[in-house]
Amino acid sequence: MVTGGASGLGRATAAHIARSGGRVMVADLPGQSGLADEMISEFGADKVKFAACDVTSEEDVSGALAAMKAADWSINASVSCAGIAVAAKTLSKKGPHDLKMFSTVIKVNTIGTFNVARLAAEAMAANEADANGQRGVIINTASIAAMDGQIGQVAYASSKGAITAMTLPIARDLAPNGIRCMTVAPGLFLTPLLEKLPEKVQHHLGSQIPCPNRLGDPAEFGQLVGSIITNPMLNGETIRLDGAYRMPP
Numbered sequence: 001m002v003t004g005g006a007s008g009l010g011r012a013t014a015a016h017i018a019r020s021g022g023r024v025m026v027a028d029l030p031g032q033s034g035l036a037d038e039m040i041s042e043f044g045a046d047k048v049k050f051a052a053c054d055v056t057s058e059e060d061v062s063g064a065l066a067a068m069k070a071a072d073w074s075i076n077a078s079v080s081c082a083g084i085a086v087a088a089k090t091l092s093k094k095g096p097h098d099l100k101m102f103s104t105v106i107k108v109n110t111i112g113t114f115n116v117a118r119l120a121a122e123a124m125a126a127n128e129a130d131a132n133g134q135r136g137v138i139i140n141t142a143s144i145a146a147m148d149g150q151i152g153q154v155a156y157a158s159s160k161g162a163i164t165a166m167t168l169p170i171a172r173d174l175a176p177n178g179i180r181c182m183t184v185a186p187g188l189f190l191t192p193l194l195e196k197l198p199e200k201v202q203h204h205l206g207s208q209i210p211c212p213n214r215l216g217d218p219a220e221f222g223q224l225v226g227s228i229i230t231n232p233m234l235n236g237e238t239i240r241l242d243g244a245y246r247m248p249p
């Protein structure tokens with residue numbers, strides 16, 4: 001299952017899994033069904049399915065997992081890409097940071113990610129263990145903003161820092177169940193989310209990336225997720241995927 005799988009990094013991850021011979025449930029907001037339909041047309045309904053799912057909803061996430069079970073699909077990997085970004089300073093000319101804005105980012109990014117992890121873990125725990133005694137892997141998406149948060153990123157960076165921090169405790173909690181947990185902290189990737197930044201800012205940020213000197217291709221994120229799924233030794237860690245970029249203030 002890939003949450004936020006209809007767009008950007010999640011879409012690229014779902015495509016990588018389908019191209020690699022896997023089957024993938026794209027779990028995304030109802031309004032993204034059209035994008036998911038494009039993927040179903042490209043890869044076939046036997047490889048890709050869509051579940052309307054708000055990651056903050058226990059019912060929705062449980063429903064997406066139940067749909068996989070109903071299709072006789074086992075869940076071996078859960079990839080959380082669903083997320084939102086905002087830009088607001090702790091204190092600006094308009095006054096203090098809006099608390100509802102802050103709470104919403106934490107709810108979707110942090111609480112939504114954990115909601116998916118805990119419910120996917122329950123489903124994976126029912127799997128037969130493989131030769132490594134493993135039953136599944138949970139992969140979460142943070143951001144380099146968790147470490148290099150810019151001016152105006154206090155809400156977003158906090159939400160992603162929490163995702164980074166939960167990686168090891170989840171891995172430790174789930175070790176007896178044979179379930180791994182990893183986090184990817186992407187740098188700058190050309191997706192609809194990044195395109196919310198002014199073109200000038202996008203270009204400026206991309207020109208600062210040391211090597212390769214460009215914005216990341218979402219397929220490169222999907223490629224790393226594929227490696228995490230197939231490498232049993234990757235557990236309890238956050239991997240920056242950023243071309244050696246460190247964001248300035």
Ligand SMILES: CCCCCCCCCCCCC[C@H](O)CC(=O)SCCNC(=O)CCNC(=O)[C@H](O)C(C)(C)COP(=O)(O)OP(=O)(O)OC[C@H]1O[C@@H](n2cnc3c(N)ncnc32)[C@H](O)[C@@H]1OP(=O)(O)O
Pocket residue numbers: 085086087088089092093142143144145150151152153186187188193194196197205247249
């Ligand atoms: C609800 C919809 C929100 C849509 C916008 C959110 C888009 C975010 C998309 C990110 C997606 C990818 C995220 C991923 O994980 C990777 C990254 O993190 S990429 C880095 C993304 N960076 C940001 O999002 C930065 C967010 N901050 C800002 O956009 C701005 O700081 C601000 C919050 C909009 C405030 O800017 P201003 O209104 O200009 O603030 P001031 O008026 O107070 O400006 C004073 C002065 O400071 C300069 N300044 C402000 N912010 C910055 C900054 N981030 N870096 C450098 N300089 C900054 C500003 O230019 C003023 O300078 P002056 O004009 O006085 O010389």
Ligand SMILES: NC(=O)c1ccc[n+]([C@@H]2O[C@H](COP(=O)([O-])OP(=O)(O)OC[C@H]3O[C@@H](n4cnc5c(N)ncnc54)[C@H](O)[C@@H]3O)[C@@H](O)[C@H]2O)c1
Pocket residue numbers: 003004005006007008009010027028029032053054055056081082083084085108112141142143144185186187188189190191192193194
């Ligand atoms: N693009 C980048 O440069 C970048 C860098 C670092 C981290 N990230 C993170 O990667 C993830 C994917 O970002 P993207 O750039 O592909 O963005 P995107 O906007 O293209 O995709 C995000 C997807 O998440 C879905 N989503 C949002 N809220 C949801 C919710 N409550 N329930 C279910 N789905 C929801 C959206 O519908 C969308 O399909 C996000 O968590 C983002 O913070 C992106």
